[in-house]
Amino acid sequence: MDTERLTAIGWKPCFERQLPADVGDGLVVARVSAHYGSQVLLLGEAGDRRAPAQLAEAAGELAVGDWLIVTAADGRAVQRLERQTLLYRKAAGEQARPQLIAANIDTLFIVSSCNADFNLSRTERYLALAIEAGAEPVVVLTKADLCEDPANDPAHLRRQVERLRPGLIVETLDARDPEQANVLRTWCGPGQTVALLGSSGVGKSTLAMALGVGDLATAAIREDDAKGRHTTTARSLYLMPGGGVLVDNPGIRELQLPACVAGVESVFEDVVRIAEGCRFRNCRHEGDAGCAVIAAVESGELDQRRYANYLKLLAEQAHNARTLVERREQDRQRGRYIKSVLKDHRRRREET
Ligand SMILES: Nc1nc2c(ncn2[C@@H]2O[C@H](COP(=O)(O)OP(=O)(O)OP(=O)(O)O)[C@@H](O)[C@H]2O)c(=O)[nH]1
Ligand SMILES: [Zn+2]
Numbered sequence: 001m002d003t004e005r006l007t008a009i010g011w012k013p014c015f016e017r018q019l020p021a022d023v024g025d026g027l028v029v030a031r032v033s034a035h036y037g038s039q040v041l042l043l044g045e046a047g048d049r050r051a052p053a054q055l056a057e058a059a060g061e062l063a064v065g066d067w068l069i070v071t072a073a074d075g076r077a078v079q080r081l082e083r084q085t086l087l088y089r090k091a092a093g094e095q096a097r098p099q100l101i102a103a104n105i106d107t108l109f110i111v112s113s114c115n116a117d118f119n120l121s122r123t124e125r126y127l128a129l130a131i132e133a134g135a136e137p138v139v140v141l142t143k144a145d146l147c148e149d150p151a152n153d154p155a156h157l158r159r160q161v162e163r164l165r166p167g168l169i170v171e172t173l174d175a176r177d178p179e180q181a182n183v184l185r186t187w188c189g190p191g192q193t194v195a196l197l198g199s200s201g202v203g204k205s206t207l208a209m210a211l212g213v214g215d216l217a218t219a220a221i222r223e224d225d226a227k228g229r230h231t232t233t234a235r236s237l238y239l240m241p242g243g244g245v246l247v248d249n250p251g252i253r254e255l256q257l258p259a260c261v262a263g264v265e266s267v268f269e270d271v272v273r274i275a276e277g278c279r280f281r282n283c284r285h286e287g288d289a290g291c292a293v294i295a296a297v298e299s300g301e302l303d304q305r306r307y308a309n310y311l312k313l314l315a316e317q318a319h320n321a322r323t324l325v326e327r328r329e330q331d332r333q334r335g336r337y338i339k340s341v342l343k344d345h346r347r348r349r350e351e352t
Contacts, residue, residue, distance in 0.1 A: 001029065005045045009237070010104065010193040010245040015067050018081045023069060027078060032056070032066040032103075033237040034249075041235055042068070042075060048235070051075025063087075063100035064236040065193060065247055085134035087195075089258050098258055102195060102236070102247050107187040108135045111198030111207065113143040114154050114172065121309040123161060124267050125257060126197050127168075128313060132263030135195075138187060139168065142175040142203035165267060175203035181210035190243030195252050208248065212241040257313065259321030268310045274302060285311065 001024060003011065009031050023029065030042035030049075040056035042049050051070065056062060059069075059077035067081040087101040087108075108130040112118055123139060130137035139161050144154040154172040161170045173180040187194055188211060196204040208214075236249040265272050271293060275283065279290025285307075287294065296302035 002045045007190045008239060008243055009043050010065075010191060011067075012084075012191045014084060015081050018079075020069060020079060026072055027069050028072045030068050030070050030075070031237065032062050032064050032068065034235040035062055035064060040075075042070065043235075043237055049075065061100060063103040064249060065103040065105060067104065087129070087133045087135070087252065089256050101252055102249070105133065105135045105193050105195045105247055107192065107194045108133070108137050109184065109187075109194060109196045109198075109207070110137055110139045111196050111202045111204050112139070112141060113202045114141050114147040114152075114157055115143055117199050117202050118152075118157055120160060120164065121305065121312075122199075124164060124306075124309055125313055127165060127267045128260055128263035128317075129197070129257060130263075131266045132258070132260035136187075137168065138184070139170040140175075140184065140207065141170065141172040142207065144172040145174040165269075175206040175210055178210040178212070181207060184211065185242055188240050188242050188244040188246075192244040193247060194244060195247040197252060200253075204248075204253065208238070208246060211246065213238045213246050257317050257320060260317045261314070264310070264313045264317060267313075268306070271302065271307065271310045 003016070006029060011029070011031075015029075019029075020027070028044055030044040032040060033043040033048060034041040035053070038053050040051050040053050040062065042051055042056065051074070053062075055074055055076040056068065056070070057077065059080045062068075062080070063083075063086065066083065068077045069079040069081070070077050083103045085105050086103050087105060088098040089101055108126070110123060110126040110130065112123060118141070127137050141154060141157055141161070147154050147157075158170045158172050162168055171183050173183065175181065184207075196207060198204055236247055238246040238248060240246055274296045275285060275293050277292030278285065278288070279292075280288060283291050283293075285291050285293040293302065293307065297304055297307045
């Protein structure tokens with residue numbers, strides 16, 4: 001096993017420890033680089049290769065960024081290494097299970113611009129997501145060069161964001177300038193995996209360019225299919241020149257809040273601490289008698305915006321959690337209904 005080459009695709013000692021003894025004996029290490037329909041793209045020591053999804057998923061459901069032990073011959077997974085972090089979102093459509101977005105991301109760059117997109121409540125939402133996933137959040141404020149309002153200069157905006165969470169790291173920069181983007185190199189070295197989270201137009205692709213990844217929009221793999229036709233497929237893992245990996249796919253960019261009480265409570269530790277002083281244990285902090293949170297807002301100790309966003313994010317994630325449970329219940333009922341229809345059908349057939 002060439003550890004150096006694996007490190008270039010995000011391999012770390014914590015994965016090394018999980019390796020079975022027989023790796024090398026017809027088994028190789030690979031990382032899920034993209035997942036589409038019936039095919040999975042696996043990134044290994046020797047570069048990209050394809051495997052039928054059915055084989056690659058033999059050791060469990062996959063997310064982009066997962067590490068697998070696969071057979072060298074046909075890419076059949078014999079083991080999925082334990083995930084260090086996992087980004088997921090609420091189920092889409094008929095699915096009852098959360099949809100996996102990406103695994104093993106060490107750092108989430110929460111990107112927002114110094115001008116129109118600057119929004120503390122949105123940043124809190126992304127912080128909750130990052131913490132829930134287990135990834136380290138780093139806030140990147142782009143378009144620092146376009147900040148014309150001296151009352152809202154980049155340094156001032158940065159301080160506002162820093163106050164959202166003790167120890168939170170915030171960088172301000174012009175995303176078009178590779179030299180300025182170098183402040184992010186700390187998180188982009190060998191063995192490290194990062195992803196960019198943020199609204200459209202804030203500069204995620206521009207940042208990726210500045211970090212040397214190249215043009216994300218056009219960075220597709222061209223290959224010839226069995227009939228010699230050119231096909232292009234989008235991958236989701238990009239190697240950075242410094243040795244790290246950038247994960248990018250639309251699923252990450254548009255991430256919504258899944259069920260994540262722990263993430264929300266971690267971002268709002270101060271509010272949770274104040275709430276310990278509420279008279280009632282199940283206080284909803286919405287006008288209940290003896291509410292310490294409302295008292296803190298009234299006294300000015302707690303910011304009104306932060307208070308409102310805390311309640312909003314809590315409600316939102318609870319709603320998303322509830323729809324999952326409700327969907328599961330609906331599925332059960334539908335299953336029961338289908339069974340009864342089939343039974344009915346059989347009985348009638350037996351009668352005739
Ligand atoms: N002046 C200035 N322009 C920037 C900066 N960052 C991004 N831009 C410009 O903003 C526009 C949008 O940037 P993108 O990198 O495409 O934004 P994105 O976040 O990738 O957007 P989506 O792909 O829609 O998610 C481009 O025209 C960039 O050149 C910056 O720091 N300063
Ligand atoms: Zn209360």
